[in-house]
Amino acid sequence: MNATGNSPEAAGPLLDVRALRKVYTGRNRSVEAVRDLTFSVGTGDLVCVVGPSGAGKTTLLKCISGLLAPTSGEVFLEGAAVQGPAPGMAVVFQEYGRSLFPWMTVQQNVELPLKQKKLPRTRRQELVRNSLEAVGLGDVPGAYPWQLSGGMQQRVALARAVAYEPHILLMDEPFAAVDAQTRADLEDLVRSLWQRLGVTILFVTHDIDEAVYLGQRVLVLSSSPTVVLDDVAIDLPAERDQLSTRSSTRFAELRAQVFGQIQRAKHQSGEPGPAAGSETDAGSETDAGAVPPAEPRDTDTGPETTEERQPTDAGTR
Numbered sequence: 035m036n037a038t039g040n041s042p043e044a045a046g047p048l049l050d051v052r053a054l055r056k057v058y059t060g061r062n063r064s065v066e067a068v069r070d071l072t073f074s075v076g077t078g079d080l081v082c083v084v085g086p087s088g089a090g091k092t093t094l095l096k097c098i099s100g101l102l103a104p105t106s107g108e109v110f111l112e113g114a115a116v117q118g119p120a121p122g123m124a125v126v127f128q129e130y131g132r133s134l135f136p137w138m139t140v141q142q143n144v145e146l147p148l149k150q151k152k153l154p155r156t157r158r159q160e161l162v163r164n165s166l167e168a169v170g171l172g173d174v175p176g177a178y179p180w181q182l183s184g185g186m187q188q189r190v191a192l193a194r195a196v197a198y199e200p201h202i203l204l205m206d207e208p209f210a211a212v213d214a215q216t217r218a219d220l221e222d223l224v225r226s227l228w229q230r231l232g233v234t235i236l237f238v239t240h241d242i243d244e245a246v247y248l249g250q251r252v253l254v255l256s257s258s259p260t261v262v263l264d265d266v267a268i269d270l271p272a273e274r275d276q277l278s279t280r281s282s283t284r285f286a287e288l289r290a291q292v293f294g295q296i297q298r299a300k301h302q303s304g305e306p307g308p309a310a311g312s313e314t315d316a317g318s319e320t321d322a323g324a325v326p327p328a329e330p331r332d333t334d335t336g337p338e339t340t341e342e343r344q345p346t347d348a349g350t351r
């Protein structure tokens with residue numbers, strides 16, 4: 035059985051996004067957030083997605099994770115169409131403060147999705163222990179989230195995702211709300227978890243340096259309505275560190291390449307002419323590539339819709 039639980043495992047990419055389009059429709063207007071996205075992610079890959087603010091990165095992740103239905107196009111996980119929150123996916127969001135339950139201890143927070151997965155108690159305890167140790171929090175299982183720093187809380191969110199043993203880990207600007215030093219530590223943690231556990235990761239960020247430092251590939255998105263402008267192979271050595279990797283000539287070249295694409299992206303969207311009533315420029319300012327890392331992002335300025343599917347699976351909460 036595969037990650038979506040409804041068809042035999044197929045050969046091919048782990049994740050396949052085909053001609054994905056998303057138009058938000060409100061009472062008086064519509065916003066074409068994503069025009070046409072096609073790409074795939076192989077098993078064990080670490081792929082970063084970077085694009086200007088408002089490019090539709092969060093929309094893309096919500097469609098991939100099954101929380102939002104695309105207007106057209108499809109997402110396949112292990113060959114099976116995603117039609118709702120899939121058990122093979124876990125998502126780590128930026129807002130760790132809202133994703134952890136304050137009345138539960140660290141251990142209980144990490145264990146909750148495993149209970150919903152109906153794993154036996156001993157297995158749950160083993161997974162919680164191992165994942166907390168993997169993120170360097172083996173000594174605080176009894177603490178409450180509000181007793182921890184922001185960086186530690188995001189580690190708990192990461193531990194919870196890892197303990198769930200997802201086939202793919204989706205990360206939506208997970209470190210945008212922490213300070214620069216903590217962010218650097220968490221980036222290194224992601225790479226070491228990826229190398230040790232072999233989990234497939236799709237990491238969304240608006241920070242070019244972060245994307246180049248972390249990824250094996252960087253997908254560059256245009257402004258909304260969004261298409262893929264470039265798919266850059268990151269040929270940096272597998273062993274990376276914040277000081278020498280970021281000061282290497284190759285890092286600077288790759289960063290410049292992606293930065294150039296992002297600059298183009300500010301002035302270029304999928305096709306001439308937005309959807310009727312869309313606000314294509316509402317979020318077209320980008321801080322992608324800013325050094326030092328970008329400020330915490332604001333939430334979107336688009337009209338509210340209630341299109342999101344209710345998660346049925348704790349792995350995508």
Ligand SMILES: Nc1ncnc2c1ncn2[C@@H]1O[C@H](COP(=O)(O)OP(=O)(O)OP(=O)(O)O)[C@@H](O)[C@H]1O
Pocket residue numbers: 058059065066067085086087088089090091092093094240258313316317331332334335336337338339340
């Ligand atoms: N629920 C919604 N209803 C209507 N429009 C929306 C909704 N959510 C997002 N949008 C619009 O869709 C476009 C893409 O938004 P999205 O949040 O996906 O971009 P983003 O790349 O993640 O932005 P940022 O980097 O600033 O977080 C924006 O124009 C936004 O205003």
